Amino acid sequence: MKFNSDEIASVIQAEIQQYGSTIDVREVGTVLEVGDGIARVYGLSNVMSGEMVEFPSGVTGLAFNLEEKSVGVIILGDYLSIKEGDEVRALGKLLSVPAGDAVIGRVLDPLGNPLDGKGPVNTTITRPVELIATGVAERQPVKEPMQTGIKAIDAMTPIGRGQRELIIGDRKTGKTAVAIDAIVNQKGKGVKCFYVAIGQKDSSVALVIDALEKNGAMEFTTVIVAGASSPAPLQYVAPYAGTAMAEHFMFNGGHALIVYDDLSKQAVAYRQLSLLMRRPPGREAFPGDVFYCHSRLLERSAKLSDALGGGSITSLPIIETLEGEVSAYIPTNVISITDGQIYLQPDLFFAGIRPAMNVGISVSRVGGNAQIKAMKKVAGGLRLDLASFRALEAFAQLGTDLDPQTQSKLDRGYRMVELLKQSQYQPMDVAEQIISIYAGTRGHLDDIAVDRVREFEIGLLNFVRDRKPDLLVKIREVADLTADIEEAIKSVISTFKASFR
Amino acid sequence: MSENQKSDSAFDDESMHVGPIYAKALLAAVGSSGNVDAVMEQFHSLIHDVFDKQPILEMALANPKLPSEEKIRVLDKAFKGKMDATLLTFLKVVSRRGRLNAIRGIYRAAASLRDEAVGRVRVLVTTSQPLDVAALSSLKEKLQNLFKKEVAITTKVDATILGGLIVRVGDMVFDGSVDGQLNLLKKATLARAEIAIREKLSSLAS
Numbered sequence: 001m002k003f004n005s006d007e008i009a010s011v012i013q014a015e016i017q018q019y020g021s022t023i024d025v026r027e028v029g030t031v032l033e034v035g036d037g038i039a040r041v042y043g044l045s046n047v048m049s050g051e052m053v054e055f056p057s058g059v060t061g062l063a064f065n066l067e068e069k070s071v072g073v074i075i076l077g078d079y080l081s082i083k084e085g086d087e088v089r090a091l092g093k094l095l096s097v098p099a100g101d102a103v104i105g106r107v108l109d110p111l112g113n114p115l116d117g118k119g120p121v122n123t124t125i126t127r128p129v130e131l132i133a134t135g136v137a138e139r140q141p142v143k144e145p146m147q148t149g150i151k152a153i154d155a156m157t158p159i160g161r162g163q164r165e166l167i168i169g170d171r172k173t174g175k176t177a178v179a180i181d182a183i184v185n186q187k188g189k190g191v192k193c194f195y196v197a198i199g200q201k202d203s204s205v206a207l208v209i210d211a212l213e214k215n216g217a218m219e220f221t222t223v224i225v226a227g228a229s230s231p232a233p234l235q236y237v238a239p240y241a242g243t244a245m246a247e248h249f250m251f252n253g254g255h256a257l258i259v260y261d262d263l264s265k266q267a268v269a270y271r272q273l274s275l276l277m278r279r280p281p282g283r284e285a286f287p288g289d290v291f292y293c294h295s296r297l298l299e300r301s302a303k304l305s306d307a308l309g310g311g312s313i314t315s316l317p318i319i320e321t322l323e324g325e326v327s328a329y330i331p332t333n334v335i336s337i338t339d340g341q342i343y344l345q346p347d348l349f350f351a352g353i354r355p356a357m358n359v360g361i362s363v364s365r366v367g368g369n370a371q372i373k374a375m376k377k378v379a380g381g382l383r384l385d386l387a388s389f390r391a392l393e394a395f396a397q398l399g400t401d402l403d404p405q406t407q408s409k410l411d412r413g414y415r416m417v418e419l420l421k422q423s424q425y426q427p428m429d430v431a432e433q434i435i436s437i438y439a440g441t442r443g444h445l446d447d448i449a450v451d452r453v454r455e456f457e458i459g460l461l462n463f464v465r466d467r468k469p470d471l472l473v474k475i476r477e478v479a480d481l482t483a484d485i486e487e488a489i490k491s492v493i494s495t496f497k498a499s500f501r
Numbered sequence: 502m503s504e505n506q507k508s509d510s511a512f513d514d515e516s517m518h519v520g521p522i523y524a525k526a527l528l529a530a531v532g533s534s535g536n537v538d539a540v541m542e543q544f545h546s547l548i549h550d551v552f553d554k555q556p557i558l559e560m561a562l563a564n565p566k567l568p569s570e571e572k573i574r575v576l577d578k579a580f581k582g583k584m585d586a587t588l589l590t591f592l593k594v595v596s597r598r599g600r601l602n603a604i605r606g607i608y609r610a611a612a613s614l615r616d617e618a619v620g621r622v623r624v625l626v627t628t629s630q631p632l633d634v635a636a637l638s639s640l641k642e643k644l645q646n647l648f649k650k651e652v653a654i655t656t657k658v659d660a661t662i663l664g665g666l667i668v669r670v671g672d673m674v675f676d677g678s679v680d681g682q683l684n685l686l687k688k689a690t691l692a693r694a695e696i697a698i699r700e701k702l703s704s705l706a707s
């Protein structure tokens with residue numbers, strides 16, 4: 001690609017000729033002190049909270065604290081280039097980021113600057129970073145499924161478009177893996193995905209981007225990175241910036257999925273800013289409005305009414321707990337804001353049950369509305385059965401003799417747990433999930449050895465894909481477990497079982 | 502009349518807090534007994550003609566280790582008879598309270614309170630060349646007509662603005678300098694060129 005320098009020169013010439021002399025009127029203040037990502041500014045007497053300001057080096061900031069004698073500014077960028085006595089200029093506008101199709105497939109910082117070396121973000125569409133969420137009248141109930149491709153989640157804690165489902169667990173329990181699988185599964189479904197990495201090692205973000213690229217998911221995904229080395233203001237702004245980009249699609253009738261990985265680090269960045277601004281600390285030294293910090297963010301995920309195009313933003317916030325402590329401040333806050341949580345446990349993870357979801361305390365408050373009818377029929381009661389299996393299993397370890405009924409319940413449970421295991425980056429189609437879970441819950445696996453259940457499942461699904469592809473199409477189209485579909489599934493399972501072993 | 506700009510940028514929470522309180526008291530005390538403008542003139546001269554030229558004196562007065570009786574003795578010796586009695590008493594009170602370190606903050610607050618009381622606006626005019634008297638008075642007249650208030654002009658010469666003038670009133674800056682104009686032109690041209698290149702890009706892609 002070549003640029004014609006004459007052409008650019010003529011553009012510049014035209015601009016100079018048209019340029020009329022105007023007096024530049026601006027409101028200014030003076031930097032009193034600067035450090036740790038914040039600046040205290042004297043002057044700027046008419047600046048408004050959240051307004052953008054500009055430093056002489058071109059770095060921008062946000063008016064964060066309006067005090068009697070000074071203005072506290074959070075600096076979005078390199079604060080080392082700012083000196084005491086610098087003139088700060090109020091810009092009279094709100095922080096906004098680029099949006100639209102041009103951001104898809106890119107890796108950006110929270111201000112929309114590219115980090116992937118693929119050149120500038122070629123768009124003229126921008127959206128304000130902070131926006132009040134849509135109200136009651138502009139919404140409709142969540143009822144469209146947002147398949148994650150993970151059997152355990154789609155069957156037991158289904159997520160709908162416009163829902164906010166928290167992924168919570170200790171470190172190294174596969175929280176990010178669940179979110180990445182959900183993104184990978186959106187391939188071909190027209191859902192735009194946003195992965196917001198906050199306060200993470202740049203190496204782990206690079207791994208995520210690599211995984212997304214390998215699985216072909218980067219074509220419809222934007223990654224917003226505020227790594228561990230980014231200043232706290234950028235980490236604080238990152239989730240709002242990601243949501244602003246996602247909102248562009250929602251308000252144009254599209255669907256978006258956004259992952260905040262993770263919000264506990266964002267809360268820590270916000271705590272740092274607030275303490276530096278001398279706002280009074282509260283519980284765990286977090287400021288009093290840390291709840292509002294998360295609630296106003298997650299309220300922006302919505303399912304819009306048909307009059308507004310019916311677009312949606314589904315969000316998967318991630319929270320890291322310490323030693324399974326869900327009653328800490330930030331986890332309880334976010335649990336109370338979201339519409340359910342997927343709880344991942346280290347002991348399950350190390351026992352080889354992956355995804356390591358604790359079925360008993362994972363819930364989805366939208367429930368069956370976000371499932372297709374066939375899944376609802378197949379998986380209904382599965383959650384309770386598995387929970388009672390866990391109780392029985394603990395009891396059975398005492399070594400008591402069990403009556404045959406209890407024993408069969410236990411055997412079914414072992415097979416279901418085995419069936420719900422799933423490898424990473426292998427999201428499953430809903431029709432295949434239905435066949436698998438049907439085989440499990442209706443007892444077709446009872447005569448298969450526990451350690452061969454996964455082998456049987458893989459074989460069965462390959463068999464269906466090769467021999468009966470029309471059955472999968474039919475399940476997807478009808479989306480209900482009608483008598484003839486049930487018959488077809490049954491016959492497929494028995495034919496395959498005859499050839500198995 | 503040169504207002505000390507650099508001390509404005511020093512972050513001194515104590516003098517910012519204490520200044521207005523003492524300044525209000527001083528103005529009220531002087532207002533009931535005598536000529537406020539004369540006292541302010543003396544206060545200004547104390548800061549800029551004495552303290553600016555004798556920083557050691559200011560440091561000694563601000564030093565909390567020196568007993569306040571000693572400071573009062575020095576003040577008496579230096580200013581008795583030459584200074585307005587109310588102002589001298591005021592300085593002694595400030596000294597007794599151990600607030601002489603905030604004296605500049607008190608002066609700044611007093612000056613701005615006085616401006617407010619008589620309806621005066623302070624304007625800082627920056628030019629590349631020193632302004633002659635005629636230009637200054639015509640500028641003053643224009644500004645007075647504009648603000649409908651009495652205008653006190655402070656001038657500053659800064660060759661880097663190349664030409665034209667910058668007028669600063671409070672926190673508002675009206676930038677009519679050549680340097681500022683060139684910067685605006687640069688921004689506008691870059692923005693336009695960027696759009697032109699983008700349009701070109703999309704036509705190349707299709």
